[in-house]
Amino acid sequence: MKRIYFLTMLGMAFISCDQNEQSTESNSVAKEEIKILEFPSEQKMEQRIDEIVAIKAESQKIALDNFNKLETLKGLNVGSSKTNDVGIEKQNEAIVSSLKVYHGLVLSNIYALRKQLNFTSIQSIADEINSLKLIDPDKATSLFKTYEKLLVTDPKIGRVISVFDERTSNVLNVNGDMLINSKKLDYKNYYYIPNNSTGKLVGYDNGVAGIVVNYNGVQIYYYAGREVHTNDLGVRFFRYATQLTSMALVPIGPGVSSTIEYPSTFIMDPSSVAGFVQTKSQFFSDYEFSYPFISGTGTFVRFVGGNKNTPYRPGGVIIKGTFITNVGGVSKETSCDFKQYYD
Numbered sequence: 001m002k003r004i005y006f007l008t009m010l011g012m013a014f015i016s017c018d019q020n021e022q023s024t025e026s027n028s029v030a031k032e033e034i035k036i037l038e039f040p041s042e043q044k045m046e047q048r049i050d051e052i053v054a055i056k057a058e059s060q061k062i063a064l065d066n067f068n069k070l071e072t073l074k075g076l077n078v079g080s081s082k083t084n085d086v087g088i089e090k091q092n093e094a095i096v097s098s099l100k101v102y103h104g105l106v107l108s109n110i111y112a113l114r115k116q117l118n119f120t121s122i123q124s125i126a127d128e129i130n131s132l133k134l135i136d137p138d139k140a141t142s143l144f145k146t147y148e149k150l151l152v153t154d155p156k157i158g159r160v161i162s163v164f165d166e167r168t169s170n171v172l173n174v175n176g177d178m179l180i181n182s183k184k185l186d187y188k189n190y191y192y193i194p195n196n197s198t199g200k201l202v203g204y205d206n207g208v209a210g211i212v213v214n215y216n217g218v219q220i221y222y223y224a225g226r227e228v229h230t231n232d233l234g235v236r237f238f239r240y241a242t243q244l245t246s247m248a249l250v251p252i253g254p255g256v257s258s259t260i261e262y263p264s265t266f267i268m269d270p271s272s273v274a275g276f277v278q279t280k281s282q283f284f285s286d287y288e289f290s291y292p293f294i295s296g297t298g299t300f301v302r303f304v305g306g307n308k309n310t311p312y313r314p315g316g317v318i319i320k321g322t323f324i325t326n327v328g329g330v331s332k333e334t335s336c337d338f339k340q341y342y343d
Contacts, residue, residue: 035119037171038179041232045171045180052117052170059109060298064263067102071326092251094328096134099250102263102327103131122150122162122176123169129160133258134250150176156209157221157247158259167227208314208342212244213323215334218262220323221245222293222338224274224314227304237309242274242293242317243302246325261299268295268321277315288312293319316341 039045110127114120125147132140144151144160154161162169164176168185172178178185207225214220223243230236246264249257275287289312294303319338325331 034173034175036173036177036179037119038182039171040181042180042230042234043232045178046229049167049170052113053167055113055116056109056170059113060106063102063105063109064298066105067098067263070101071098071329074329091328091330095248095330096250096252096328098328099260099262100135103134103260106131106261107135120174121170122147122164122172122174123166125174126151126160126162126169130261133160134252134260137252137256137258147174150174156211157219157245159245159247159261165227208317208340210340212319212338213334213336215323216332217250218246218248218264218323218325218332218334219259220264220266220336221247222317222319224276224291224317226312229307235309237307238311239304239307240274240276240289240291240312241302241304242291243300244268244293244319245300246323247299248325262325263297263299263327265297265324266293266295266301266321267324268293268319272319272321274317275315276312279311279313287315293317293321295321314342 037048039048107128110124110131114124125143129140129143129151132143150163151160152163153159162172164172172185207223209221209223209225212220212222221244223241223245225241227239227241228236229239244266246262246266247259248262250260250262252258252260270292272293273290274293275290277286277288289305291303291305294301317338317340319336322333322335324333
């Protein structure tokens with residue numbers, strides 16, 4: 001009993017600390033001078049983005065490891081039937097309680113990165129809102145309204161994202177500004193607009209996205225597309241990517257639910273790939289190359305290939321694998337064998 005009480009207090013401490021810290025961090029953006037990052041070249045900008053992306057990836061791993069340790073200490077490890085055997089209402093309560101701890105850890109990492117960089121990006125605000133949707137929905141709504149000119153809700157996944165591509169958003173301030181050689185970034189190369197009717201990503205990215213499986217409230221989404229980069233000579237090149245993202249519709253209040261990032265284990269068959277073709281190729285053309293949908297753990301797993309000078313588009317995806325979640329002692333598992341082709 002003492003151990004359970006201690007762990008409950010520990011989980012509450014994570015959330016309480018993060019809410020207080022969140023209030024301080026968000027308010028500081030409005031009160032202090034908004035910093036603008038400046039780079040001598042686009043290559044230096046790209047290098048800085050790579051550094052930030054790497055830090056965030058490691059932070060996600062640490063948050064997930066710490067969360068899993070807390071779950072295990074509470075006897076809620078994978079395969080536990082402690083919560084699976086109770087009713088849906090109790091399961092939802094257990095899931096929400098554990099998810100709040102997880103997203104409390106995520107928020108701590110977000111605020112730690114801001115302090116480390118001495119900078120708040122528009123992507124950091126989007127990341128913050130996605131965790132606050134569960135922990136403090138009112139604050140999440142308020143933040144979204146404050147920066148609504150630069151934020152949208154992805155119509156497919158339900159995540160709050162920047163109107164710019166996610167990579168570049170990591171170095172744009174909360175006004176969407178950044179300087180290269182004393183000049184503002186040419187935003188048209190980095191703009192992102194999700195198409196509500198088709199689900200395709202138009203603009204900079206020319207990617208595709210959709211849902212792979214929907215099971216017991218958990219949705220797994222796929223994405224295949226490209227990142228646009230520019231070297232110091234102003235020449236554009238591309239990196240092609242695949243991603244799987246785990247989300248769940250979670251009750252956040254009486255009669256109110258929200259789509260929340262949900263940690264999962266992705267176990268992918270080697271045949272899971274996205275095939276890319278020339279941008280003007282005919283339907284069912286042979287793929288020029290393909291990249292895998294990779295295995296991993298977290299709220300998403302992403303693969304990014306090397307530099308290519310030619311613009312390609314996704315011609316199709318094959319996704320075969322097993323997805324496992326265990327939050328609050330509620331274990332969920334499903335498999336899929338999904339194929340989708342694009343003209």
